[in-house]
Amino acid sequence: MNRRMILYLICIILRIEAVCMIPGLLISVYQNEAASVLGLGVGILLCALCSLSSFFFRVETKTIGAREGFLCVSLSWVAVSLFGALPFFVSGAIPNFVDCIFETVSGFTTTGASILTNVEAMPMGLLYWRSFTHWLGGMGVLVFLLAVVPMGRGKNSLLHVMRAESPGPQVDKLVPRLQNSAKILYAIYIALTLIQIVFLLAGGMPLFDSFCTAFGTAGTGGFGVRNDSMAGYSPYLQTVCTVFMALFGINFxxxxLLLLRQFSRVFRNEELRLYLLVMLSAIALITINTLPNFDGNVGEAFHHVAFTVSSIMTTTGFATVDFNLWPVFSKMLLVLLMIFGACAGSTGGGIKAARVALLFKAARRNIRRMLRPRSVSQVHMDGQLVDEDTIQGTYSYLTVYALIAAFSMLLIAVDEFSLETNVTAVMACLNNIGPGMDVVGPIGNYASFSNFSKLILSFDMLVGRLEIFPMLMLFVPAAWRRN
Structure with missing residues (x-):
């Protein structure tokens, strides 16, 4: 196993994290926020010092295999979360280090679950860093590394890293060169983020709020800078977020393909069609069901329901209303949307529309085989044959997903919260959504959970963002052996 290459990549990522903290530090200096200047300054210093250790050992080969790719991704995410938590802890903004870890893991994994009871009391520099963790984690910290850092020889082997970090049942390069694929992804990501900022500024949103909101939307994270999330903003600004949340939930x-004008391939994409069908159907059903909650005002109901469905399905977690007060049917649909999630290859969470489509096709294939045992039946997606390894991988993913969810619910039950709270808290963290129901609803938070439960939920967030197996690889002894 190429351990030195793993350490080398982690050091580079810590160097990138240090650079990413600098804007927050500058904001803190401008706002005369002494505590956050100290916190971000210490964070930058420690990240930089640890990253410099890469100069003291020699990397003989830069080849990355599948095993190293999984370990590199999981260890990198743990490292950036621990170091990213330092500014909150050193500044005293969040005195409990477990809370700092929870908040930072929630940021990088684009979950948006928070322990803060008064977001507006947080210094602006730390609020910026908190929101920027969404943007950095949305596309992936290692994908960012592949896009901006020349890796020299062996860079094509880093496809294992990209596959371990990118969401979906299968990940392929957009173009033959891996680094060019990463650059294209980030170019699209940056362009959409900037376009949203322009639309938000046009609607009168303050500059700082516009950047933080765009970071939360682009990463489908949902950290806001106001205590009421998006409820206090104008309908226009809420609509802008509704549209962009839905856009960032689409496979990049x-x-x-749109830039290449390959419209026929876009229209034939089965996952996109399923994603839009589920989203529009959910909006229609919940709007009808919640009309009494909005005194029969169809326009107002449609506006808030569309925002909520877009937020929940793309696992963003912004809120304009307290959907805890909606009818049971609507809340049940929202929970199902939490699990369904966005598209593979997007910044959204959940089990992904591609997996759902694949499962239905595989189930139909199995039924046909039962009826005609001698027949040859295959599974196709977008006209392409899906290999059996991908199908078996999807089955394995869902099996382990269900086991982790059940075990996590059992562990956090020691805090004696309601069943609705425990179930939705785990599902919200495992699917990287943020708000759940009851205590952890859109107007609640995770502050009342014990440190033990927060660590369990933090692990669930990492497992959900990295799609289970890279994190589980840390606990497999065979993964650490040299041969």
Missing amino acids: SIFY
């Missing part, structure tokens, strides 16, 4: 390869 779709945007690339």
Whole structure:
């Protein structure tokens, strides 16, 4: 196993994290926020010092295999979360280090679950860093590394890293060179983020709020800078977020195909069609069901329901209303949307529309085999044959997903919260959504959970963002052996 290459990549990532903290530090200096200047300054210093250790050992080969790719991704995410928590702890903004870890893991994994009871009391520099963790984690910290850092020889082997970090049942390069694929993804990501900022500024949103909101939307994270999330903003600004949340829940390869004017391939994309069908159907059903909650005002109901469905399905977690007060049917649909999630290859969470489509096709294939045992039946997606390894991988993913969810619910039950709270808290963290129901609803938070439960939920967030197996690889002894 190429351990030195793993350490080398982690050091580079810590160097990138130090650079990413600098804007927050500058904001803190401008706002005369002494505590956050100290916190971010210490964070930058420690990240930089640890990253410099890469100069003291020699990397003989830069080849990365599948095993190293999984370990590199999981260890990198743990490292950036621990170091990213330092500014909150050193500044005293969040005195409990477990809370700092929870908040930072929630940021990088784009979950948006928070322990803060008064967001507006947080210094602006730390609020910026908190929101920027969404943007950095949305596309992936290692994908960012592949896009901006020349890796020299062996860079094509880093496809294992990209596959371990990118969401979905299968990940392929957009173009033959891996680094060019990463650059294309980030170019699209940055362009959409900047376009949203322009639309938000046009609607009168303050500059700082616009950047933080765009970071939360682009990463489908949902950290806001106001205690009421998005409720206090105008309907226009809420609508802008509704549209962009839905856009960031789409596979980024779709945007690339649009740029290439390959419209026929876009229209034939089965996952995109399923994603839009589920979203529009959910909006229609919940709007009808919640009309009494909005005194029969169809326009107002449609506006808030569309925002909520877009937020929950893309696992962003912004809120304009307290959907805890909606009818049971609507809340049940929202929970199902939490699990369904966005598209593979997007910044959204959940089990992904591609997996759902694949499972239905595989189930139909199995039924046909039962009826005609001698027949040859295969599974196709977008006209392409899906290999059996991908199908078996999807089955394995869902099996382990269910086991982790059940075990996590059992562990956090020691805090004696309601069943609705425990179930939705785990599902919200495992699917990287943020708000759940009851205590952890859109107007609640996770502050009342014990440190033990927060660590369990933090692990669930990492497991959900990295799609289970890279994190589980840390606990497999065979993964650490040299041969």
